[in-house]
Amino acid sequence: MASAAQQAKQFWNHPAGPKTIHFWAPTFKWGISLANVADFQSPIEKVSVPQQCAVALTGLIWTRFSTQIKPINYNLATVNFFMAMTGLYQLYRVASHKPKAPAE
Secondary structure: OOOHHHHHHHHHHOOOOOOOHHHHHHHHHHHHHHHHHHHHHOOHHHOOHHHHHHHHHHHHHHHHHHOOOOOOOHHHHHHHHHHHHHHHHHHHHHHOOOOOOOOO
């Protein structure tokens, strides 16, 4: 079993490690997913269907792509999968929303 120091060195020197853009781009992309999670509590009328379609499709497409590149970038795959799931959940919220009857 590798020591913690050896594992840290492997992580640091990995082709998708913190010395590369392949680490930082997906790390900052988590902000989109976290913002989407924060919007779960917002009124359904404020959810943009085109935006959520873009978030969900981007997540699905890039999740697939990130499994095809070598070496596999698990940070990229995970953030894109999470983006797809949050986008799909927002679309589910819109689709299952029952509008209130107008007051007379």
